[in-house]
Amino acid sequence: MGVRTWIASWPVYRQLTGTDPLGRGAAAKSAGSSRLTARTETADSVARSVCPYCAVGCGQRVYVKDGQVSQIEGDPDSPISRGRLCPKGAASKNLVTSELRQQKVRYRRPYGTEWEELDLATAMDMIADRVVAARDATWEDVDAQGRPLHRTLGVASLGGATLDNEENYLIKKLFTALGALQIENQARI
Amino acid sequence: MAECHPVGFQWVMEAKNRGATVIHVDPRFTRTSAMASSYVPIRSGTDIAFLGGIVNYILAGGLDFREYVVAYTNAATIVNDDFVDAEDVDGLFSGYEPDRHAYAPTTWQYAGQPEISAGGADTDSQRATAGPLRHESHGAPISAGVHRDETLQHPRCVYQILKRHFARYTPEMVERVCGVPRAAFQEVCEAWTRNSGRERTTALAYSVGWTQHTVGVQYIRTAAIIQLLLGNIGRPGGGILALRGHASIQGSTDVPTLFNLLPGYLPMPHHAQHPTFDEWVDGMRHPDQKGFWSNARGYATSLLKAYWGAAATADNDYRYDYLPRMTGDHGTYQTTLNMIDGKVKGYFLLGQNPAVGSAHGRAQRLGMANLDWLVVRDFFLTESATFWKDGPEVATGEMTPDRCRTEVFFLPAASHVEKEGTFTQTQRLLQWREKAVEPPGDSRSELWFFYHLGRLVRQKLAGSDRARDRAVLDLTWDYPVRGAQDEPSAEAVLKEINGYHVDTGQPLSSYTEARDDGSTAVGCWIYTGVYAGGVNQAARRKPGSEQSWVAPEWGWAWPLNRRILYNRASADPQGRPWSERKAYVRWDEQRGAWTGPDVPDFEPTKHPTYQAPDGATGPAALAGDDAFIMQADGKAWLYVPTGLVDGPLPTHYEPAESPVRNPLYGQQANPARRAYRRPDNRLNPSPPDPHSDVFPYVFVIGRLTEHHTAGGMSRTVRYLAELQPEMFVEVSPELAAERGLHHLGWAHLVTLRSAIEARVMVTERIRPLRVDGRPLHQIWLPYHWGGQGLTRGDSANDLFGIVLDPNVLIQENKVGTCDIRPGRRPTGPALRDYVAEYQRRAGMTTGTDRKD
């Protein structure tokens, strides 16, 4: 290493003479860090998304490598958030890639003391059976004066504020057709 | 705002850097207070007194923006002779019926209204069904013919009624009720009025903790009165901005998963008021009202067409008979109590965790333990999924797994990056998310779950000719699916929400195209336009830096991509901007049209001087200066003649639990509040009842930046759990001394429902106040914790009972009373004995809530 190279590799020298007087970018780079590439540069694809936590609606860019989420960044194009994310939005990669996430259906039978396994198709079929049965057992056609009720108070639901509009639409549409009234979400809380 | 909506707060800081004054009013000093120009501590539950004091300051000093007020609000409208104000009856408006705890609102009407409008007559059933909630998109129906005195001198005009109503809300009274010193209050009054008018506007931002009071709707009403008197609505830099806490909580109200609403704020039918289709439609809009809501029949018919397609025809009233009917309160809290009583068989939880997030966690868990079956759809095993195994009632021995009958299905959910669809954020803006990756394992979207659940149920019912089953079988349920998992197309659903012409399938571009003859199908009329031209407008992503500051090409806002509602009011009655500095929408005489950087919230070519011909109704009846086009009289309402169940004007009542006797009225708490008086839902005694001294402190719950609501999406995330690793309680040094609490030591809080423990943080962020001449201590605690996740602790919501705002049935859990003691709470069965001892001391062994 020549003297010039040696001096030029000294961060303070680069900070004073280069384009980075505050020492927050190029001047602070070491030989090691200059060889690094950002995960955002090596991604296979990027999805334009929105933070799932609060209703500010900050824009997110979701970077994908080999079919896995490799990074989530604020979207600088968003006129709402201008690229920023708060601690929750910035931690959302851990939310979606967490090894603690349940990936299998779990089933607890009445009076059971532990969880059991169940496959998804069986669970769906069992749930559909239970909806049909609960609805039949609690169906109300008319009130005491013969006015229509056309409903069940035997099935209830809670949730929707974390979900998409399209999902809320189908939830409400199906439950309404089933005559289930007690459909609620966080907006009531 | 800096704590809970940090990225939104950057705009407050931008404004401050450009000279704006930022005032923060909060029981607790937060990061927002640290950045504000001034911080005003307040007693929780007293905001109507505080804001009412500002209304009084404005009206006593004649500081209102008079031209705006006369032209755009109902200040000039004359009210019925028989109306008696709460000021004259010690806190009760005319029409109160004590045995029903409800009002007959007949006397609140405008003068000259023919009769009480349909649906508004019975506040009892309005309360049970949260009727006023549907006015989120439009005012209540009244006839367009009203009497006005534009000099504002008539003793029964709204302006004079308002002035008398708030006359006793003086700075002295504000100090007595709220604990806000007079000088600090004066500063807020001066700053707000000085910064409003032609040249300037002031914005008010609240977080939805404001709605979590027994007077929550009236809080926001008081804010609306101030903002209207000062001309701050419909103008840039003005408004009342609700900072909502969930990604699409606005969307789940617009496209509602709420019991009393159908999409677009159409009411779910009521068995007695709406036995027929015509009665249902007549209950929504007054036949001769002004404005765009007069087309309610078109919105209603188009929804039924979207639901039941070819089966819905004019001959069968578009299958109105397929809609279920409300008979009363079917809200989440009534449903919880019904579960305890064994009336509910099955329960779905969709990304929501009531064991931690709803008031009276114990009632939530006991209710879930008494179901036939429960389906939990979430990312992690939340407290609501595991209550039977290791919940607090298992710890006290009240519940054991082998005695709990509930069958539980846990189905893993797809995350926001594993599905596509729209969220509606807090300013009504829809943003489409692209799908990044496939959901792992058995995880699926709710779209998948409900589409396939519907498909399976329809298979099981196939061939049935019972009317109840025809409603399911006739449903349009043919969404295209794709991929290995048969994921339904979210875009196809969005197109149905937008609406289309039945014959061609072409998307509608505006809700004005919705018809009542069955030729259009519209899933949610206020969202019409989001798929205009067959293009997903919510997916638009033109960078903010490449468009105007209004950024109309980023996402899509309802209605019709308007970013500021009622923006016609940003111009004067003649259509000129109130000032160049605050110019937004204006009348362009040359083009004969309204113009501006936003979509004008007015008929595009209606001249500002247009006067409606006699007998006109609907949009044609709106004059050129009727800026509030969704209101039945075209005016913003300072006084609400119909549509609210607890009074036409906001009035200070104490919280349902308060250590303070109401200094303003004999009436202690909101007389119309929704109470559930039963032994498993006892409320702590408040004055004038005896034993209120058992619970001498006020407590307030809230959020931390690093956690999210009931914690299901944050106590499970490594970074967030590490940043805020433990449940704690904030107390002032003075209270710590009074009760012997030590920083970082343990304390427990007790109410008639439960006792919980937390680490103590002694901090000056919480200050003792002087209220009605006595010191008052407030306590703050976060409500994110529960028994699951990476960080665990007791749930603050276990401390609350259930008592609700009567207009929208939202619980009061931003204020309650408690005791606080040093050390940890008892464990095991001793915990219930400990709470029982408090119940005995409070004289509550047999009685329930006070009766007023």
Ligand code: SF4
């Ligand atoms: S990043 Fe933070 S402020 Fe932005 S939407 Fe997410 S939670 Fe809200």
